[in-house]
Amino acid sequence: MAAPAAAIAAPRVLADLLPAHSRAAAVARDAVLVLGGAAAVGASAQIAFTIPQISPVPFVLTTFTVLLLGTAYGPLRAGLTLALYLAAGAAGVPWFTEGASGYAMPTFGYIIGFLAASIAVGFLAQRGGDRTILKTAGLMVVGNVLMYACGVPYLAYALDMSAGEAVGAGMVPFLAGDAMKLFLAAMLLPGTWWAVDKFRNAR
Numbered sequence: 001m002a003a004p005a006a007a008i009a010a011p012r013v014l015a016d017l018l019p020a021h022s023r024a025a026a027v028a029r030d031a032v033l034v035l036g037g038a039a040a041v042g043a044s045a046q047i048a049f050t051i052p053q054i055s056p057v058p059f060v061l062t063t064f065t066v067l068l069l070g071t072a073y074g075p076l077r078a079g080l081t082l083a084l085y086l087a088a089g090a091a092g093v094p095w096f097t098e099g100a101s102g103y104a105m106p107t108f109g110y111i112i113g114f115l116a117a118s119i120a121v122g123f124l125a126q127r128g129g130d131r132t133i134l135k136t137a138g139l140m141v142v143g144n145v146l147m148y149a150c151g152v153p154y155l156a157y158a159l160d161m162s163a164g165e166a167v168g169a170g171m172v173p174f175l176a177g178d179a180m181k182l183f184l185a186a187m188l189l190p191g192t193w194w195a196v197d198k199f200r201n202a203r
Helices: 023-044 062-073 075-091 108-126 133-159 163-170 172-202
Strands: none
Touching (some): 133 172
């Protein structure tokens, strides 16, 4: 006989919905999530284009991938995933934007920002920050701010830019795209939780 829905522990983040009936199974599940997540971030980094007249920073899908992954995984899984992505890429795995690797690039600060942002949004999601449209929008704003807080100063240092020049090249051109990603996440994540709750209540 199936346990009543109320007796089943409520998932804190979406990844908790994946079953694991023992400690070993949970470790194996999380290892697969971390490896698969790092690969997904690397794959999304290849969807990129640069407009040199606007910015030396590529327009990428990676920021959206990182924020969704952080929200779905929670802080620990997300932190491990992005730490693996950062460390392996710095060591030579060619899965940074457009097949790059290493740390001698002016955009490396954004990759550090990915790690910080994934942990922060995972922490907020674990506390219900992705359950409503407004909370999800706020969560996405926090993640983007952290990415820029790491990426823009590093860009300024690497390319000997002033603070204003770095903001103009490394943040302003991307704000419209960030707003679109925010809107998509604010629709997608609460909608997913609504469907999950409806399914659980129907059991």
